[in-house]
Amino acid sequence: MLTSPAPQRLASCLLAALLLVGNAFGQSPAPTWKAGVAKTVITPKETIWMAGFGSREKPSEGVRQDIYVRAAALQDADGKTAVIATLDLAGIEKEMADAIAERCGREFNLPRDRLVLNISHTHSGPVAGLVLMPLYDLTAQQREVVRKYTDDVIAKSVETIGQAIKALQPATVEFGQSLAGIAVNRRRATQRSLPGPVDHDVPVLAIRTPDKKLVAVLVGYAAHATALNDYLISNDWPGFALSEIEQRHPGVTALFLQGCGGDANPLPRRVEKLARMYGEILAFAVDEVLRGRMTPLTGSLRTTLETTEVPFHHVPTRAELDQRSHDANPFVRQHAKRLLEVLARDGKIAATYPYPVQVWQFGKELTFIALGGEVVVDYSLRLKARYGFDRTWVAGYSNDILAYIPSRRVLNEGGYEGGESMIYFGRPSRFGAAVEEIIVEKVNDLVEQTTDIQ
Numbered sequence: 001m002l003t004s005p006a007p008q009r010l011a012s013c014l015l016a017a018l019l020l021v022g023n024a025f026g027q028s029p030a031p032t033w034k035a036g037v038a039k040t041v042i043t044p045k046e047t048i049w050m051a052g053f054g055s056r057e058k059p060s061e062g063v064r065q066d067i068y069v070r071a072a073a074l075q076d077a078d079g080k081t082a083v084i085a086t087l088d089l090a091g092i093e094k095e096m097a098d099a100i101a102e103r104c105g106r107e108f109n110l111p112r113d114r115l116v117l118n119i120s121h122t123h124s125g126p127v128a129g130l131v132l133m134p135l136y137d138l139t140a141q142q143r144e145v146v147r148k149y150t151d152d153v154i155a156k157s158v159e160t161i162g163q164a165i166k167a168l169q170p171a172t173v174e175f176g177q178s179l180a181g182i183a184v185n186r187r188r189a190t191q192r193s194l195p196g197p198v199d200h201d202v203p204v205l206a207i208r209t210p211d212k213k214l215v216a217v218l219v220g221y222a223a224h225a226t227a228l229n230d231y232l233i234s235n236d237w238p239g240f241a242l243s244e245i246e247q248r249h250p251g252v253t254a255l256f257l258q259g260c261g262g263d264a265n266p267l268p269r270r271v272e273k274l275a276r277m278y279g280e281i282l283a284f285a286v287d288e289v290l291r292g293r294m295t296p297l298t299g300s301l302r303t304t305l306e307t308t309e310v311p312f313h314h315v316p317t318r319a320e321l322d323q324r325s326h327d328a329n330p331f332v333r334q335h336a337k338r339l340l341e342v343l344a345r346d347g348k349i350a351a352t353y354p355y356p357v358q359v360w361q362f363g364k365e366l367t368f369i370a371l372g373g374e375v376v377v378d379y380s381l382r383l384k385a386r387y388g389f390d391r392t393w394v395a396g397y398s399n400d401i402l403a404y405i406p407s408r409r410v411l412n413e414g415g416y417e418g419g420e421s422m423i424y425f426g427r428p429s430r431f432g433a434a435v436e437e438i439i440v441e442k443v444n445d446l447v448e449q450t451t452d453i454q
């Protein structure tokens with residue numbers, strides 16, 4: 001009975017042929033995705049302690065630019081929904097991320113592995129949650145302001161993620177990259193004998209409507225948001241980048257994802273003009289990507305998030321902590337007292353930390369890796385070398401800003417990122433030498449687990 005191709009099959013063959021022709025001319029692909037975006041202001045309404053620098057002596061004195069939580073929801077052709085949410089904060093600890101994720105799971109049926117929470121690491125944002133608490137000397141009243149603000153950010157994050165999911169519309173999603181020379185290896189800036197690698201990639205996801213109207217841009221870059229250090233609330237240079245991108249493309253929502261910028265600073269700095277310039281440079285780099293040929297993401301989305309136990313080099317004994325609790329340095333004293341409290345409460349101090357590694361694969365075209373903590377540059381360079389510099393995006397500062405995450409190189413070199421910074425994060429000691437291998441091995445496992453075998 002079947003002698004000629006069914007009309008639907010013929011139609012889909014024709015469609016496939018047209019798509020091939022379309023792609024050959026660099027046109028956008030047919031919409032196999034749905035996408036939705038939302039953003040909400042999270043600028044604190046009252047004066048509040050500012051995060052990132054321990055040297056500040058008073059709370060905020062005003063607002064330079066509004067700060068936001070932003071969310072981009074993506075749904076693949078199989079109906080699988082995942083969300084990238086970005087917060088203009090210096091940090092987010094596990095407890096705060098879990099609170100947001102747990103409510104998103106309950107209210108929107110969004111599994112934990114399908115939610116990325118990335119922070120810009122602005123050092124001109126308010127203190128929120130518990131990250132770096134040992135760095136700040138807050139009164140009870142200031143702590144209460146932070147507690148209320150944290151609750152507000154959690155509620156607004158959940159709301160914004162819900163709005164992005166609700167806004168899902170047919171869309172195309174494309175990936176491309178540019179380069180921008182904003183980041184300087186800050187360890188080399190102070191110690192000229194060090195090699196000082198940097199990652200200058202500017203990964204971009206462009207979300208467009210089926211008729212090619214740009215709806216959203218997700219852009220990554222690896223450098224601390226520390227161009228400014230005064231008492232005005234802002235999202236530092238990434239905030240200027242986002243407003244510049246949104247001004248150049250009216251109606252578009254832009255999201256910034258911090259990369260493995262643990263040992264990178266924008267230099268020179270400390271002048272608003274420079275922060276604006278870095279923002280403009282990133283916006284120019286984004287436009288370069290948008291003008292060029294981008295890779296349409298066509299496959300299905302595969303997601304996973306797991307933790308791996310990273311060891312501390314040394315767990316201090318009670319006697320060591322007793323001694324340190326009388327140290328001349330107030331940060332060392334505080335740190336020791338806090339660990340003694342943990343010891344009294346739990347009977348032990350954990351020798352490892354459950355480190356979060358998240359991997360999303362967009363078909364065969366893009367591997368997106370989101371790592372916890374202040375990840376140094378060696379991780380992104382190593383992972384991109386392994387999975388392809390042209391098709392891999394490595395975000396740091398995601399899901400739990402537990403500490404700096406040094407590489408073997410940084411641990412060997414010594415210095416702040418792998419060393420004394422651990423005190424400000426309240427960790428028992430520096431990480432053990434195996435930290436890089438353990439994390440990279442976990443990434444490898446998860447990439448394998450999510451690789452489409454077709």
Ligand SMILES: [Zn+2]
Nearest residue numbers: 121224262374
């Ligand atoms: Zn930092």
